[in-house]
Amino acid sequence: MDPRLTPSNGRVAHVSVQGKVAASRFTEGKIQQISVPISDLLRSPEGGLDRQLLRGAAFLLLEDAGPQGFVFGQSVHDGYVGYLKAVHLHDPAQPSHRLTALASHSYPRPDFKTRPLCCLSFGSLVTVTGEQGDFLALADGGFMPRQHLAPVDAPVPDPVACFEGFLGVPYLWGGNSVWGVDCSGVVQLVLEAANQTSERDADMQESGLGQLLPPDAALQRGDLVFWQGHVGMMRDAETLIHANVHHMAVASEPLAVAIARIQKNGGGPVTSRKRL
Secondary structure (H helix, E strand, C coil): CCCCCCCECCCEEEHHHECCECCCEEECCEEEEECCCEEEEECCCCCCEEEEEECCCEEEEEECCCCCCEEEEEECCCCCEEEEEHHHEECCCCCCEEECCCEEEEECCCCCCCCCCEEEECCCEECEEEEECCEEEECCCCEEEHHHEEECCCCCCCHHHHHHCCCCCEECCCCEECCEECHHHHHHHHHHHCCCCCCCCHHHHHHHCCEECCCCCCCCCCCEEEECCEEEEECCCCEEEEEECCCCEEEEEEHHHHHHHHHHCCCCCCCEEEEC
């Protein structure tokens, strides 16, 4: 079983894996929701960053906070497990809207001149309860510009154009936000905005997304290109857009250039090309 997706830490596990893993206790867990703009999901308390969860994301709480204030559980959307701060969770509300601007602010009043409460990243989920002028009122008492939000069931029409909006965003291993993304994190963000289910890591995406293309097939806008541990999306037949360490940012470049550099630097050849 993939440890990234197995809801167990040895002390506690979800009932779905009972009989498959050893644990002291099995539980149904409790659905909670991310209450802060961004929460790091760690492989262990105070450990390395595996991925991030944005405001409004659902989290299945399996183990309450220990001495360090971390809880253990699983991202409901993609099944990724890990630890996050207990204070980053609250009881869930049904999200109604998704943030479609690269970033936006929540205000205490429907007035853009007031000091904002917080800044949210693209893909964050909020619950709208009403409207006042050019602002939408949120269940937590904040107000956000209506032009920055869209109903959760309204997909972006072009995931490549959405990806292009991230050009220049810094590279961050495990990142899932405007403050930093890695290669598979930004792919997941833009596909989810298009209402396409996506796993979190590049190897998962390679095995689970799209149809495999023959090596000699012409590429087109929106195709995915995979290396071992890396993924990018085609802007057109010859141009790749990807978050990468060479640029330490989301960057666009000729696919041939990326292939040659990755091979030269020990990343190996392209392992597959997929069409969504």
